[in-house]
Amino acid sequence: MSLKHTLAAGLLMTTFGVSASAQSLVYCSEGSPEGFDPALYTSGTTFDASSHPLYDHLTEFKVGTTEVLPGLAESWDVSEDGMTVTFKLREGVKFHSNDQFTPTRDFNADDVIFTFDRQGNAENPYNSVSGGTFEYFASMSMPDLVESIEKVDDYTIVFHLTRPEAPFLANMAMDFASIMSKEYADAMMEAGTPEMLNQAPIGTGPFTFQAYQKDAVIRYLRNDEYYGDKARVESLIFAITPDASVRYQKVQAGECHVMAYPNPADVQAMKDDESIVVMEQEGLNVGYLAYNALQPPFDNPKVRKALNMAIDKQSIIDVVFQGSGQIAKNPIPPTMWSYNDAIEDDNYDPEAAKAMLEAEGVTDLSMKIWAMPVQRPYNPNARRMAELMQDDMSKIGVNVEIVSYEWGEYLERSKDKDRDGAVLLGWTGDNGDPDNFLAVLLGCDGVGAANRAQWCNEEFDAKLKEAKVLSDQSARAKLYEEAQVIFKDQAPWATIAHSVVFMTMRPEVDGYVVHPLGGHIFNQVGLK
Structure with missing residues (x-):
């Protein structure tokens, strides 16, 4: 093991106590996220660190499939002509909090409207924050598709479309459609720090954001107020490790539990190693x-x-x-x-x-x-x-x-x-x-x-x-x-x-599912 590798591992364990708790799941990720506001980006690296652990969506994909399930919308209705989609929103869903912000209300229709309005409305003050390039929203023709979003009441929202859109419900489960807190956005804009929406994320997801050291580590804690099934581990840690060989070394040494993107040349050796589990699936x-x-x-x-x-x-x-x-x-x-x-x-x-x-x-x-x-x-x-x-x-x-x-x-x-x-x-x-x-x-x-x-x-x-x-x-x-x-x-x-x-992991990892859409999702992953 190189000195650089040893020091990096030591920093990780010293800072976060990785080896001390069986309730900490450590994922060796391949790179640093561009930020933590998924709508601004298109990289799977960023989505793994933001959309999946921190946020929810109106609809969700059943992990391991492309089946669309209810999310923050507990039900929906599509008109016969396909031009209006009415979502009934889930009540009692709590947003996270941090040192700068404590929510005073639950998730509601205002958050849905804010999430999409900021992406398509040039007059929205958040349209240009943190670069303001909502690449997915634009590339998916959403500005032409969504005529308006109507708030019927706090828990009913209607999307009025300019045309039918066959994949619309599936699109609402995508990363760019992660639901943001309007209350948090307003508070940060009033404080003069709107960029915090991207740097200190607040969502409703199964984990809460704790800390980020660029090119080194991201730390999350379980959200015990989560509306759905609670995460099985108390903390989730992304050990950012760009070199695939080093990621493999960390998994072998027990410093990481799961790694993505092994070197193809290493896969057979991993399969031959009884202390390593290799999952594989045809990629979409x-x-x-x-x-x-x-x-x-x-x-x-x-x-x-x-x-x-x-x-x-x-x-x-x-x-x-x-x-x-x-x-x-x-x-x-x-x-x-x-x-x-x-x-x-x-x-x-x-x-x-x-x-x-x-x-x-x-x-x-x-x-x-x-x-x-x-x-x-x-x-x-x-x-x-x-x-x-x-x-x-x-x-x-x-x-x-x-x-x-x-x-x-x-x-x-x-x-x-x-x-x-x-x-x-x-x-x-x-x-x-x-x-x-x-x-x-x-x-x-x-x-x-x-x-x-x-x-x-x-x-x-x-x-x-x-x-x-x-x-x-x-x-x-x-x-x-x-x-x-x-x-x-x-x-x-x-x-x-x-x-x-290919996904490589230690045998004590329980419940990991290879997702056909490429995301690395740890909401229901535990340690034996």
Whole structure:
């Protein structure tokens, strides 16, 4: 064990008493959250640290499934035309408190209105706080969808929509829809510290926020006033450990109970170790390289196609995923309904790729490939992937420079319409609906936000918008299948891989469930 590792472990145990209490569950997480207000971000790292332990939503996903259950809304009614959704809110739900704030009332309709109004109303004073980039809200076309939110009484709320929206109830269970305390927001605005909503979070969730040391540790305590099933452990600790090998060492040493994103090369050894439990599940994910379709020559689909043909995806699967992934040909995973298996992938053909570039008048091309600084389920080693792509591109005369940034900065910079370079990113589904991949990541409303390819195709977008308003899944599936044909022809991405998700833990961990939507949820996890 390195000195650095020893000191880090010592700090963790000294500060939080990790090893002293069987009631403390320690999760070795892969990175620091960007903040604790989920609506401002799109990273699973941030959602794991905020949305899941600290907040609730109007609807919730049953852990381990995409089944929608009642949450802060105990029931709902959708009108026949699909244009109004009425939620009956749960009574008696308590918000957390901290040194700056003690709530004087329970959760009610005002909190729901505040949660969504701040994201879509430029006049709301919180619309620009902490950067004010509500990426999910914008990319999901919520400003166009929600005409108004009506408060009938303290515990009845009505969403008036401009059109039917098939995945609306599932969308309300997503991280961006975490319900915030209006009373807390008002108090912090009056105190001149509105940023505390993002830095010292107050929610209604199963854990309360206690402390955060950037790049080191996050501490939570059980919320004993939680309206639902109480957490099984007294405290939850995120030991922030970016290096997968170090995370594994900590699990072996008993310093962490659970870790995510093991190195693919280590998985077999973990499975062979009787003191380690490895869970696995096909991931509802895709990893991709997004070109910037607003910047020449990447505004030319034939150039993008040529570059795609230069990428040896099988080598990436072999070297980076080491058997834990499969080649991706579509922007949605094969386990998702509407997946178009009839589509043929771009052949790996460097000579044809080179000839296609020359036919388009592109020679001596230089480009940047952005490599993520963290492991994600859809990309366990972005730097190595970028290096393989760099080598592939050199074979067709394209010079590649690899760049990277700190994770939060990477996500922010990569949204820029003027971004220089193609960006390695990916997606794990939020709600089990194809719309969550196709519209959020590739729709016109996502340009400058979640649509990192900055690609707006009117024919593609029209099919997505038509599919949104239909209730018949087979009719929706046909439109999504047609949209995938357009995507493949236009090639805003190089689709790289779909991965298997592995979770590594100690045998005393009880009740952990691998969630298909990618979140790491510890509400009902205990220690034997």
